[in-house]
Amino acid sequence: xxxxxxxxxxxxADIPRDAKQARLFGAEGIGLCRxxxxxxxxxxxxxxxxxxxxxxxxxxxxALQQLLPMQRADFEGLLQTMESLPVTIRLLDPPLHEFxxxxxxxxxxxxxxxxxxxxxxxxxxxxPLLARVEELHEQNPMLGLRGCRxxxxxxxxxxxxxxxxxxxxxxxxxxxxxxxxEIMIPLIGSVEEMRNQSSIVKRIAADVFKEKGATVDFMVGxxxxxxxxALTADQIAEEAxxxx
Numbered sequence: 001x002x003x004x005x006x007x008x009x010x011x012x013a014d015i016p017r018d019a020k021q022a023r024l025f026g027a028e029g030i031g032l033c034r035x036x037x038x039x040x041x042x043x044x045x046x047x048x049x050x051x052x053x054x055x056x057x058x059x060x061x062x063a064l065q066q067l068l069p070m071q072r073a074d075f076e077g078l079l080q081t082m083e084s085l086p087v088t089i090r091l092l093d094p095p096l097h098e099f100x101x102x103x104x105x106x107x108x109x110x111x112x113x114x115x116x117x118x119x120x121x122x123x124x125x126x127x128p129l130l131a132r133v134e135e136l137h138e139q140n141p142m143l144g145l146r147g148c149r150x151x152x153x154x155x156x157x158x159x160x161x162x163x164x165x166x167x168x169x170x171x172x173x174x175x176x177x178x179x180x181x182e183i184m185i186p187l188i189g190s191v192e193e194m195r196n197q198s199s200i201v202k203r204i205a206a207d208v209f210k211e212k213g214a215t216v217d218f219m220v221g222x223x224x225x226x227x228x229x230a231l232t233a234d235q236i237a238e239e240a241x242x243x244x
Contacts, residue, residue, distance in 0.1 A: 010086070014038065016077035029086040030078070031244065032184075035161060036094050038074050039067070048099045053132050057156060064160040071161065075168035084178040088244065090223070091161050091197075093186040095146040097136040106130045147187025148222075151197050158197055162204040169216040170208060181218045182242055189228040191235040198239060 010031030011022035015038075019030060039048045044067060051063035078087060106126060113120045138144035151158035162183065169179040185197040198220045209215045221242030224230055237243070 010088070013078070015074070016081045019078055019081040023082070023085075027085075029088075029180075030082060031088055033078060033087060033089045034093065035071070035090060036092055036098075038071060039092075039099060044070055045099065049129075051157075052096045052099060052136075053128070060154065061156050064156055068160050068164055071164035072168045072171075075165050076172055079168060079172045079179040079181070080177060082179075084180060086180040086182060088182040088184050088242075089165055090184040090186050091148075092150060092157055093147050095136065095138065095141045095144055096150070097133060097138070097141065100133050100136070101129065103130070103133050103137065106133060148185050148189075148193045148197050149187065151185070151200070152193065155200055158200045159204055162201040163208060166205045166208040166216070166218065167212070169218065170212050170214050173216050174212075174214055179216060181216070183218060183220045184244060185220065185222045185240075187226060188222040188224075188236060188240075189226045190232055191239050194222055194236050194239040 008028045009026065010029040011019075011025070011027035012032045012034070013019040013022050013027075013030050014034050022030070039045065047063050047066040051060050051067070054060040054063060075089065078089075106129060110123065110126050110130060113123050113126070136145075145153060165181060165183060169181050172179045183201055185194060185201075188194045188197075201220050205218065219241040221240045221244065222229070222236065223244040224233055224236075229236060233243070
């Protein structure tokens with residue numbers, strides 16, 4: 001149907017291996033790269049947890065700084081694999097508690113240690129962790145502190161991810177590649193949220209372009225996935241450069 005079809009087909013892929021497989025199947029780009037999947041790897045989850053447990057912005061930024069080169073390398077691999085095909089990268093979407101151990105598991109482990117080894121140094125490590133898990137617990141995590149609301153509350157998260165994406169794209173371009181990136185802000189419900197996060201991405205991009213003396217084309221858009229976003233889509237469209 002290639003001669004008559006109007007649609008172009010993209011795949012979901014988060015790592016170069018999946019992107020390569022998608023291309024072999026004929027995908028014409030990546031429609032969704034979920035960046036949270038990149039944080040669950042063993043060498044990263046500890047930095048992620050350090051960031052979540054941080055009690056101030058300085059400590060949060062230090063933990064994010066450890067994650068920056070890892071994210072950048074991920075994006076470079078993805079863009080190299082996809083060559084000149086478009087890649088839509090969604091910024092961090094899930095609530096933070098998903099990166100921490102489960103509350104029930106922590107309670108069991110703490111209770112067991114209290115009964116069997118009450119002087120265990122591990123209790124000092126587990127109790128603050130449990131306190132943070134309970135602090136982050138939400139009745140409805142699907143609509144709680146996640147998506148763009150996470151980036152609004154902690155702009156340093158958006159800054160780190162935007163820098164990793166833009167630096168990766170510039171590096172790939174400087175190496176002779178032709179990257180096409182679309183940065184997706186998740187869970188937008190109003191144009192104000194879109195404007196807030198888009199301005200951070202564009203500010204970081206300008207910084208990177210200045211530092212590296214090179215530029216790449218990119219778009220900042222969003223996914224219309226909330227009823228409010230659907231109802232205010234005409235306003236959001238004035239700020240977003242693409243919709244998914």
